[in-house]
Amino acid sequence: MDIWSYYAKNRLALLGVFLGLSAVVFGQHQKSLKPAIYMGLEAGLSSGDSTPFWLRAKDYGQYPDAPHFVQAYLDIQQDYDSLFQKNSALKPFSLGYGAQALIQQSDQTRLIMPEAFIKLRYKHWELYGGRRKEMFGLADTTHTSGSYIWSGNALPMPKIQIHTPNYVALGKKGRISFNAGLSHGWFGKDSVMQGHLLHQKWLYGRIGQPNAKVQITVGINHQVMWGGYSEILEAGEKYTLDGKLAPYPLYSYQYILLPFLQKFVPPDQTKVPGYDGGLAIGNQLGSVDLSFLFKGENTVWLLYKQQPYDFARSLYNLNNIEDGLHGLRVSFINGQLLQNITGEFFYSKSQGRYRFGKLQDSNYGEIDNYFFHGQYQSWSYQNQILGTPFILFEGQNQRRFNNRLKYCYLSLKGNLKPKLTYVLKQVYSQNFGTYSRSIDLSQYSGSLQLRYKSGASNLFSAQFMMDSGTLYDQNIGLSLSWQRRLY
Template sequence: MWLESSLFLANENKAPFWLQANNYGETPETLPSLQLKYSLRNQYDSSRNVLGKLKRVDWAYGTTVVNNFSKKNQFIISEAYLKARWKALEFYVGRRKEIFGLTDTSSTSGSYIWSGNALPIPKIQLHTPGYVPIDKKGVFSFKAGISHGWFGKDSVVSSHLLHQKWLYAKIGNNNSKVRLYAGINHQAMWGGYSEILKNISGPYPPTIDGYLAPYPLYSYQYLLIPFLQKITPPNTQKVTGNDGGNAIGNQLGSVDIGTEIKIHNFKLFIGKQQPYDFGRSIKNLNNIEDGLYTFALNLPHDNLNKIAFEFFYSKSHGRTRFGKVNKSNSGEVDNYFFHGVYQSWSYKNRIIGNPFIIYKSENGAIRYNNRIKYFSLLLRGNIKFANYEIRQAYSLNYGTFGKEFLKKQYSLNLLLQKELNQNWLLQQVFSLDSGSLYTSSFGSRTSLRYMLK
């Protein structure tokens, strides 16, 4: 359990990029602001019996409540969940902070599909929290899960739903010097009702009397098995013309691969997250150059114990492949995070995935940006008086196909952290934006946390 108070300041009235990004929607956008945060956790029982085994069944809970006081006061419940464990399986219900995709979660600039940039979506989830060994030595293992969530009223569509599933495999156990990882995750926004889209007709109407999935159980089978539409076309009386001609809802995800290498006290992770919107992009490698490339190195040094470099590229969209027009897509593109019906892969006006992609409503105008090239560098370590973390990114932003532009952006974040004693933790953050994508600004966060152990 801990209590925290934070003071946010900026020379403009808006928080710089790194003060907002990947903070689960908790950071106030309008500054100055005073934030009060409270978090309560009850963890699983980690004690073992005389045979050295944990409880077969256990339960836990967590909650985080945030109050932001500024020109626009906010009360946010960013976490509230109840979870239960049985052997290798875990079930939870509620809001919970998570990151999806194969990456170094402690240092990523933003996992492609689910980065922790938006407020957690309420859902129910069944998964394996860690990798589950298949053989006795644990050389082969897997991690999997499935969930169902609720977006609520969040766009031109209301009461729409979330579907998620994922499967990852690992080769190598705790004693292996080299571990190999690979997997895929599948996400979908689907269902719901829209008064705005109700009267749109044509050959591919987006609704049936305003409903995007009037027979949800029937539609769900096509989400559970995405390629089923190729085998058994949906009943046009039960599925909208738009979904019947494409896919049920807005389906997207990533295919991830990675390698972890341990040499003495050094640990290196190299990985790639390959995005997809169309299944044929995976099959035909249409957008093979797009994705998030990660290089993360853990070092056995106090002054510098972490270096993480990431490169993100999303200019192809499957329309071009290494500079040449890709005919296999017939002019269509993997329009990352954007959708003609559900608008965008976002929640509460924040992108769910990589925060460098922009689809945002500001004063009645929509800002678009999903053709990006950026470089991100993180350095972490300890100096005499504090722990530090330096995070910086330089991006080239090209807008979207049909609405191209070129805007250059540099964002810097410096975090200093000092444990005053066993109960008090002090943090100081300085954040800077310089460029043409965002308003050039300088901001800070000063936080004091009291921990009850």
């Protein structure tokens, strides 16, 4: 089934209702607000058989695998009118919405809606429903190679989410603040599963006021793929109950919301599959993140670490402490030619079995098999990994083949002229497959993007890309785009 058929049969009517209601609400109560409307055209070609890595990575599923394409899009964004009133008091209530429609021609014709949502804000909290572009984890969100757990690599899925868009201060001085959220999503029919669900929650705390020279942030996010039905797994009583992974969803949800409850109150084996009762209900994973920010006189330094987990014991035993995303960003406040440098190192070879080369007996031979699960196969949506784009799997059968790897990444951003900016991205990776299936392949991927702003409404962009190595085919690509703000 192509993506357009998926939307037409399942979500398009609902999203149309969302946007229709938002138009009515805004027409009645916020007539003075004007949405930002953009249109754009883009074309790309490459020398290989597929799209270069840096065009399809972190692209929210918008670009095809085919080497040549043309596409056009329309983007409408209505943000909140203002978070504050004239007396600087926070407004208690506001509405917004967004939608993007994209038509694409490559080896097939596709109509995609990467975004279609309506959002409601009450004081510091926001509730939204629909599809929305997001990422999770502490990192340089603009120039990172990809957040470990949720990098914007796949098409956004339909969700309902309540969260704090910004950090909320505790106390009048605001020296301690928090950011938190809870969401529920729908995978639909995807891979070997159908009708399975997404659960997300996170809590981050920050020490330091927003304008403080030193800020320390630490937190955790918890992601769960759960429920659903599988004909393939139906025959295996250990993995499902008559093909269902959560035949009593409200009963199972308590173990999703409170994952440690399973250690104290074992699940009823007549209500959950034996596989889930012995390990965890659904595919539960996430990351623990830490960042340190320092504001100097002319520079801003951000140091961060994303620590993955698949088994909780790997966290408290520190078995996979060397795994994860390690990053450093330096921003130059008055920089022109060079405004931002981001360097990252990612490592996932340990997986709790080895710690700095030493075998860890405390895992009893089990490993944090990142992004792979015995029932749900891979941490993916619409055939795209939800997390870092560097972990790969084998297409439709969803069995991963590369989650043990390490890479070094460098990004530079600056101005060549007042209206001409550049972004240079380079990454070199060594890929070792999995513990059960080893490979030894190296890869370099580079990208140079030039953006020129003409007047107040037009933005032109050219991106040059290259793949060289043994993981992907040799490839050189070019993408040209034009965007105009209509309103």
